[in-house]
Amino acid sequence: MALTHLKIQEILDGDREHECEGCGDNHICVSIASIAELPTRFGDFHIVAFYNNKDGKEHAAIVKGDVTDGENVPVRIHSECLTGDALGSLRCDCRDQLEAALTAIGKMEKGMVVYLRQEGRGIGFTNKIRAYSLQDYGMDTVEANLALGFRDDERDYEVAAHMLMSLKVKSIQLMTNNPKKMNDMTKYGINVTGRIPHVLPPNSHNEFYLRTKAAKSGHLIDFSGKEHMLEQIDRPVVKGMTEEQVKALYE
């Protein structure tokens, strides 16, 4: 059995009744529930199940290599999107972002995708589909986003920070295009030693990034003029984007 597996199993066995004051202002606490091997089309990973006994949410760490006590471990934080991740929806780019992260980390010696099970950035699947429906009836993305009730990012980082601490990861390199996110993780006690730009390979699904003048206030517009919902915290950069297009993502 792989070293990662044994180490994480040991953490789990040593702290079965884990409870702590929690991370951040929201006092988020999650505990490791189980670990198993997970061979995927992107590489061989371990999957770690986390459970939050306060809100009942279950989260996942998709782990490559030996990350326990690891330094400079590449980490990507991804929020669940059923429509994008599993169904290949083109209303957002979540699947492209997730696949790019798994593909990149799958080729690395070690790394991790922190997969947060909070559909629609925490408002739940039903409300997300309600917001899609409002868009279908002509509401613009901003209005639909408001209806969708996107909350700030903090909670995501608190959960992610606790998961990294649970796995005893010593320091990370955050896979993000937004340097500001590094401070957010630091705020919750994570030692962030660097940033790895999250660059998506161009394909027929994310081609819309390349053809657009990219983003106004972070909203991506496809060639039919339709805006896409923002579901991940972090905007992706697609190979081939100009420097201006990349900059425009954060204006």
Ligand SMILES: [Zn+2]
């Ligand atoms: Zn805890």
Ligand SMILES: [Zn+2]
């Ligand atoms: Zn999505």
